[in-house]
Amino acid sequence: MKVPETSRVLAPDEALGMPDLTRPLDQFELELGDPDYAANSAMQSLGSLSVTDRRNFYFLTLLYYAQGIPVGLTFGSIPFLLKERLSYSEIGIFTFASFPYSLKILWSPVVDAFYIPKFGRRQSWIVPIQIFSFILLLVLSKHVAYYIENAETKLVALTIMFGTLVFACATQDIAVDGWALTLLSKPALPYASTAQTIGINGGYFTSFTVFLALSSPEFANKYFRKTPIPDVGLVTLSGYLQWCAFVYFIATAAVIFLKHRDPVPSRLDQGQSVIGIYKSMISVLKLKNMRSLTMVHLLGKLAFQAAEAVTNLKLLEKGLSKEDLALVVLIDFPFEVIFGYYAARWSSGPQTLRPWLIAYVLRLIFASVSMSQVYFFPESGVSNWFLTYVIFVHTLGSFLATVQFVSITAFHTKIADPEIGGTYMTILNTLCNLGGQWPRVIVLAGVDWFTKAYCDVNGERCVTMEEKAACSALNGTCIVVRDGYYFMNFVCLGLGVFLFTTFIQKTMRRLQSLPTSAWRY
Known part of the structure; x- marks a missing residue:
């Protein structure tokens, strides 16, 4: 669909009614609490939603939680475990495992177009993908310890295994994002982003924050044990992956037994093919x-x-x-859930x-403050x-990141076309994710490049780790003349x-003022 040019005429910035961003945050919060502002908001309180919408909200949160589990492992825990054995540049290689999340736009039309009508448009993808993830997590639980311990020689294999897990997670995300646009009623639709925030953050922090804390022998000995046990945490990576597989089993059972078929939009009823959806995707991108x-999206997260x-x-x-870092991120975890709701x-x-x-x-x-x-x-x-001080900076930084993510x-939910919901949401989320991924390899490598x-x-x-090991073998000490971390930060x-x-x-001021029709092709 071609939008008439007149419907995309933009008002000048001064006519948009945008407030001054230099005002203090507390003034912003007072505005949000103003009755007139609240009256203009379409978002109801969670308790005022219908029973069906509340049930669907919790269901979506469960699916997003399952999705956040491999994200937390790949983006968080595994790089931390690898830091003891690899340099920053080598860890940058592992970040390629997270790229399927940023490339899912390439196969999102396939997920929108192909399905088994009797099984459901979204269920046709979510169920087999989650079963595959369940099996892959069980397989990983048997071999991951060996690959971590031999990361110097098994880095590529480790990257491929977790990249496959993220690929499955990204495919599930396409289907769930599209389903969220039709699963919730229109008054409840803003809660799709809340379910995504709480679910993904919950899964992410369970796999990153909670896992690192409970797997740390120092943390366990300091806070949980009367008699210390050296080199043994409360959980192992293998045991945690088995628990993750159980979560996927529960989420898959919920999709199979608790939900009815997802209705097929009218365009697909008329026989829109996967080629047609790819053309729609190109039209949206144009x-x-x-x-x-x-x-x-591509430049905004560089800072x-x-x-x-x-x-x-x-x-x-x-x-x-x-154990102190585990405590920092563990304290941050409940705040993330609260921040997600209010954001x-x-x-x-x-x-x-x-x-x-x-x-x-x-x-x-706070990027400057974190450097301090x-x-x-x-x-x-x-x-x-x-x-x-570290706890304060970490928590407030997470709060600001959550506000941006939810907003x-x-x-995205507001402007996406539900007719091709999976593809449209994937376009938007992929661009957003890619903006956070493409600079990371460069930044990590830059820290090593500019360190003297x-x-x-x-x-x-x-x-590098090899150079440091060689120096240690000579009973020497590495003297840092220039730390590339500060250079890359500036x-x-x-x-x-x-x-x-x-x-x-x-x-961004201009884009938020546009009508929904300006985002249709």
Whole structure:
């Protein structure tokens, strides 16, 4: 469908009614609590939804939770486990395992077009994919310990195994995102982003935060055991993967036995083929407004890459114990669920992207603050005051990231065409994910490239894990002359400030003012 040019005429920025983003956050919160603002919001409280909508909300949360499990492992826990054995550049190779999440746009039309009518349009994909994930998790549980212990020689195989798991997760995500647009009634539709936030964050933090905490022998001995047991945590990676497989089994049973068939949209009733959906996808990508949103997605997360991809690894390198880091992220976990709910409420009005814009500015500030944790790391050891500071920075940074995630997801839900819901949501989410993935390999490699260090025994370069091991074998110490972490942080922040002031802010203000018809082809 071609939208008439007159329906896409844009009002100038001063006519959009956009408030000044330089106002304090508490003033923003007061505005959100204003009765007139609330009256304009279409989002009801969860308790006021119908029984069916509430049941579907919890069901979607379960599916998104299952999806978050491999995401947390691949994006979080496995890189931390590999840090003891690999350099930053080598860890960057493993990040390719997360790329299927950013490339799912390539096969999303297939998921939208092919299905078994008697089984259900979305169930036809979710059930077999989750069964495959269940089997793969069981297989991984038998072999993952060996591959982690031999990461230097098994890195490619480890990347392929977890990349396959993420591929299955990404395919499930296409179907679930499309289903969410029709599973909830229109008044309850804003809760699709809430279910996604709570579910994916819950799965992510279970696989990252909770797993790292419970698998840490130091954490278990310090907080749970009266008699310490060396080198043994409360759970192992193999045991955790078996538990993850059980979660997939429960989620699959719920899809099979609890849900009715997903209705097929009218266009597909008329025989739209997979080729037709690919053409629709291309038409969507050609939209002028979609091109603008694409550029924001691809460039918008560049500012935070060094702070988010490297800071925790640097804290560990500086001497923060794993049990203290586990405590930090464990404290953060319940706040993520609470933040997700309220961020959805803030993003439900006519200015859906306002929280995203405010959080962007604050994340720029806290990316600088997070760098201070590394710079001022106490040489005498971690005190309670410094640990409290790390907890504060980590929690507030997670809050701002959650606000941005929920706000942009709510915007995606608002503009997506439910007729090709799986493909449309995948286009939007893929662009968003890709913006956080493509810079990460460069940033991780850049930390090594711009780090200047030498071994005090022989004066040789001492940056990679092999070089550090060679220096240690000579009873030497690596002397860091220049840490590439700070250089990459300043580069990312500088680019972020430039892009926000010259392009991102005015573009997002304009896009949120457009009618839904401006996002149809």
